Amino acid sequence: MNIFYFALIREHIGTSSEEIDLPTGIDTVSGLISHLETKGDNYKAAFEHSDLIRVAVNNEYVGLDHKISNADEIAIFPPMTGG
Amino acid sequence: MRISVQAEDFDIAAEIKNLRANRTDIGAIATFTGLVRDIHGGKTIKKMTLEHFPAMAEKELAKIGDQAKKRWPLEGLTIIHRYGALYPGDNIVLVITTSHHREAAFDAAEFIMDWLKTDAPFWKKEQTAEGNHWVSAKAEDDAKKDRWN
Numbered sequence: 001m002n003i004f005y006f007a008l009i010r011e012h013i014g015t016s017s018e019e020i021d022l023p024t025g026i027d028t029v030s031g032l033i034s035h036l037e038t039k040g041d042n043y044k045a046a047f048e049h050s051d052l053i054r055v056a057v058n059n060e061y062v063g064l065d066h067k068i069s070n071a072d073e074i075a076i077f078p079p080m081t082g083g
Numbered sequence: 084m085r086i087s088v089q090a091e092d093f094d095i096a097a098e099i100k101n102l103r104a105n106r107t108d109i110g111a112i113a114t115f116t117g118l119v120r121d122i123h124g125g126k127t128i129k130k131m132t133l134e135h136f137p138a139m140a141e142k143e144l145a146k147i148g149d150q151a152k153k154r155w156p157l158e159g160l161t162i163i164h165r166y167g168a169l170y171p172g173d174n175i176v177l178v179i180t181t182s183h184h185r186e187a188a189f190d191a192a193e194f195i196m197d198w199l200k201t202d203a204p205f206w207k208k209e210q211t212a213e214g215n216h217w218v219s220a221k222a223e224d225d226a227k228k229d230r231w232n
Contacts, residue, residue, distance in 0.1 A: 007134050007206035008217045059139050079220030082205030083117055083176055
């Protein structure tokens with residue numbers, strides 16, 4: 001699956017996008033984030049405050065309990081500050 | 084409804100002219116323009132960089148615009164949001180609503196701005212003499228949006 005990162009989360013992780021294989025047994029956004037946190041301290045820092053994580057799956061905003069599959073495109077970012 | 088997400092500046096007068104062209108039934112035009120301020124939290128802002136999510140930005144602005152059109156009898160609507168490097172005094176966002184009467188135009192413009200603050204995928208980073216920082220989302224912005232529910 002393709003994952004895109006924006007703003008502070010992108011800076012913590014150090015890349016704006018990456019492709020990963022969703023491990024068997026992980027089928028929610030929160031499961032994916034827990035998996036990503038095992039990849040290093042940069043991911044842990046990015047996802048340290050779970051209330052400051054927003055997610056879109058296939059360009060629609062979803063909650064952390066949203067079901068995902070390896071074919072989905074995920075975007076992870078902080079609360080928005082436009083306007 | 085005209086929605087644009089763009090790096091370049093916008094021309095408010097030209098946008099108003101487009102909405103009222105060949106129309107004599109419009110009784111009210113409300114415009115809101117958001118600008119880059121040079122001061123925030125006591126710090127002097129030198130530059131503001133607006134990051135956005137290209138695949139979602141126009142779609143989300145259109146969704147907010149559609150909601151406004153359902154709630155108020157609008158004759159025309161324009162939403163323009165900029166991204167990229169901006170400096171104090173620069174335009175960031177433009178909302179123009181037109182209607183037969185002023186209440187709908189005023190209320191719809193305010194509704195659009197309240198929703199845009201929390202639901203449009205843009206992120207502001209400020210550059211000051213002390214360094215760069217991402218602007219934090221404000222709880223009061225969520226409250227402003229929720230009052231329309």
